[in-house]
Amino acid sequence: MSRARGIRPSPSARRARSLWAMRPLKYSINVTLDGCVDHRVGLVDEELHRRSADLLAQADVLLFGRITYLMMEGAWRLPGDPGKPEWTEPFARVIDAMPKVVVSSTLDSVDWNAVLVRSGLEDAVRALKQQPGGTILTGGVTLPTELARLGLIDEYEFVVHPRVVGHGPALLAGLDEPLDLELVGREEYRSGVVAMQYVPKRAVAG
Template structure:
């Protein structure tokens, strides 16, 4: 039995996936993402997402979290910081922050990662998930859809054709909806 590969991401109503599109986290969505992290014991990112996450969610060397991180964000960071991270990158020579590099063939490497014991692998980013979705390796998709039309920017799983089955839907007070899917049989 392989551990599940779960892709989760914030998106706008028009499928844009960049944080400059006005996708501010609130306490309810941060609590959701914190619980999502707890479902897995490994994070899988490409270089760009890894560096973005490390820049925000890695515990500072000084110890305390910066004042600009609120309580719900600290809770998220406290879960993410110690987790195992796997980074798919040909550009990086080394990583730290509890991370290791995934080298060689991406699809074979992720298949081997899924065969390792664990509760699950949480996948983030834009380009890496697109490649893994095209290869049929993602077991679950969770889209946190914000009531925003961005009109520009990178799009969710651009170029990939999938038929998905809805397995859960939730609404937050902010108008955000969580939609969880699995690939249709």
């Protein structure tokens, strides 16, 4: 279990969540203290894997770019690697079964419970958000930056690892302008990892 107390969302942040007319798009990413989002440099343990499995289970569909889709399929498609720890199995089972939308102009086809979007990103994501259902969950590096630039992300979750690496891809690098966020949730884990949830201030103000 996490050992730190969370925070109570502000009234304005609760109002922002209540006003979501469409299914929300949530971006969750592991990031180091110096902003690196390379998946290979984060901490890995049973508690964090359980948290990741729970996060997936709370969503209805995954939205991936090409690189993240291929990486996740290679790592987690069942049957999995028998050499992995048993505590990774819940995450593998959940992600293997989930429906996925893959955004790529270079892939010819996808499987693993996935459909392919080759063009018209903004229109495709807006149409997905208008469909009945729950949360759309996205991850990775390049696609979420474009989704943020288009103003399509409703909630940001930064899972901050107590580590400085000094290199690697940076969080939301290449945004055209600053992105102002309001903190609406926080959990701390035994490893020192802190997960923080934010909503855009434009949604809070609206």
